[in-house]
Amino acid sequence: MYPIGELLNFTEKDLGGRDGDKATFDWLIAITDNEELVKANYNLITQDTIDKLVEIFIRVNKIKEKEEKLKNLMAPKSQGAK
Numbered sequence: 001m002y003p004i005g006e007l008l009n010f011t012e013k014d015l016g017g018r019d020g021d022k023a024t025f026d027w028l029i030a031i032t033d034n035e036e037l038v039k040a041n042y043n044l045i046t047q048d049t050i051d052k053l054v055e056i057f058i059r060v061n062k063i064k065e066k067e068e069k070l071k072n073l074m075a076p077k078s079q080g081a082k
Contacts, residue, residue, distance in 0.1 A: 004050055031057050 002010075010020035018026065028038045028045065031053050038045075058064060 004047055028053070 004024065006020075007024060008020040010023070012019050014020070015023050025038065025042060028042070028050075029035045032038060
């Protein structure tokens with residue numbers, strides 16, 4: 001929802017107990033399922049890396065297909081000719 005640069009500037013008040021840096025760190029651990037990898041490389045991670053992780057996450061979890069299916073289910077049904 002937020003660009004990473006904006007998210008990193010959020011305070012604990014903005015995010016209900018975590019600042020933007022901690023939220024980003026936690027998200028990276030969740031998406032990679034590898035806390036040690038994130039700890040070892042956190043300061044090297046760029047916006048391009050995050051964008052690529054999001055792209056992979058969307059593809060692996062078939063998010064676009066699920067959104068399309070949901071959109072089709074929510075679309076009004078055609079009544080056809082009377």
